[in-house]
Amino acid sequence: MxxxxxxxxxxxxxxxxxxxxxxxxxxxxxxxxxxxxxxxxxxxxxxxxxxxxxxxxxxxxxxxxxxxxxxxGSKAAKAVAEIADQLGFAGDEEAEGRIAExxxxxxxxxxxxxxxxxxxxxxxxxxxxxxxFAEEVGWGVISDIDDTIKVSEVRNRISLLKRTFVDIPAPVPGMKKLYQTLQSRLNKPAWFYLSASPYNLYPLLRCFTSDHFPRGQLILREMSWMELESFIVTLTIGTQRYKEERMRRVFAWLPRRKWVLIGDSTQTDPEAYATLYREFPERVGRIWIRVVRGVDEAEETELNSQGRFKRAFEGVPAHVWRTFEQPGELEESVQELQ
Structure with missing residues (x-):
């Protein structure tokens, strides 16, 4: 029963x-x-x-x-007006309509x-x-969303707002094929999409992941974005602790599964994923970090530096983690999984 x-x-x-x-x-x-x-x-x-x-x-x-x-509705209207003004779309009915949705x-x-x-x-x-339904054994994948599989440009405030509230969501080139390959190679693993985006964006992100990537559970942050500053905060403040706590919960749900953790360099995915490896070294099979370039070159100098990654992954075996710019670079790494 x-x-x-x-x-x-x-x-x-x-x-x-x-x-x-x-x-x-x-x-x-x-x-x-x-x-x-x-x-x-x-x-x-x-x-x-x-x-x-x-x-x-x-x-x-x-x-x-x-x-x-x-x-x-009055609070929503205020948020819509604020976003439209920030992006310079005030008076553009089509753009404002998409924001309202x-x-x-x-x-x-x-x-x-x-x-x-x-x-x-x-x-x-x-x-x-x-x-x-996910049985006890097998593989699981925990994937970030923004700038890992969805083009968001988190490190540019205006671009982030435009990508989130105005543009039609676009997958990161090559990631759809990579995830389809993982789906086959790992024999239909359990998928979880872990994001610091607020729950308000659930319908948008559910449609996006369903349209382009393997079916999985969305785990979003319990924060509201009805004030513009609150939306920025969800993606920039306290994300490492938030992701570590949620990953521990998922690991507890399926304690016999091995995991592939996929994220990017814009936030604290390297540090959070490395923490989970140190706590569960037998269960984290691979950590892949997409190196994001061309959004904020000043910040990317440090975010994408080898020094940052070496510090983050101190104590994590070299074969477990790697960075990549193009998903095709992971082809050999995917074939190593069994």
Whole structure:
């Protein structure tokens, strides 16, 4: 029998109870919990189910849900206007419309890699989600998003805002092919996309990863970007600790899997991934860091220096980690995995 919480997850009473316990209402800051009412939008986030510890045949999963109040439009409008002004798009209806879309208001018998689609019946309409099942053994991949698989230009504030809120998301050239090769080589590993982007961007990033990369669970930061400064903070402050904590949680979900960790040089991926290797040397098989150039040359002098990487990966065997600029450089490294 599937874990009891999953059996009841989509009953209305259970769902309302869950939401009452959620302190965060995305885009609204920290407010007191309240039941979902007619006209409020609800999200259920895709997740990954893993074998329940000490309970053969049963599964566990982390559930994330969010809902939005009807009167939150004024705050969203302020954020949209601020972004449009920063980017110089004020008065451009098409660009502002795209920004507005992205302010995001609106058991037994299960086997590895199986997908179950579920829905919750709400006061008005329904919310849907997908649960992927991952057995104990095999490989897993934890991938960053911004500037690892998605062109974001994090190190340039204006470019970052434009790439995030205006442009159609573009994959980093060659990364789609690399991930497809990993999907085949590692026999359908468990995929997790770990980003410091706030949960408000979940619909955008879910569509992007689903369109271009293997299906996986998105893990985003529990912060709102309804003030422009807050969005910048999510991607620049405290990211190393945040990523280390979330990776430890994923490792605990699937304690017998080996992992490939993929990130880039713009933030603290090298330091965070090296920390996880030191804690779990038998479980981190490879660490690959994309070297990002041409966004902020002054900062990149240090970020991309060999000294930085040597310090970050001190004590990590040379065969475990490597940097790359073009995904094709990793072809031999991928073939070494088994």
């Amino acid at each position: 599937f874990l009891s919480v999953l059996a009841n997850v989509f009953r209305m009473n259970w769902f309302l109870s869950l939401l009452r316990k959620l302190p965060l209402k995305f885009g609204l800051g920290w407010t007191s919990p309240a039941p979902v009412a007619k006209g409020q939008e609800v999200w259920l986030f895709d997740n990954t189910a893993f074998p329940a510890p000490g309970q053969p045949g049963k599964w566990s999963a982390e559930f994330v849900a969010a809902y939005f109040e009807e009167d939150s 992205r302010h995001v208001l609106p058991g037994e018998g299960y086997v590895d890699d199986q997908i179950v689609e579920s829905s919750a019946v709400l006061v008005e309409g329904e919310a849907t989600m997908r649960t992927a």
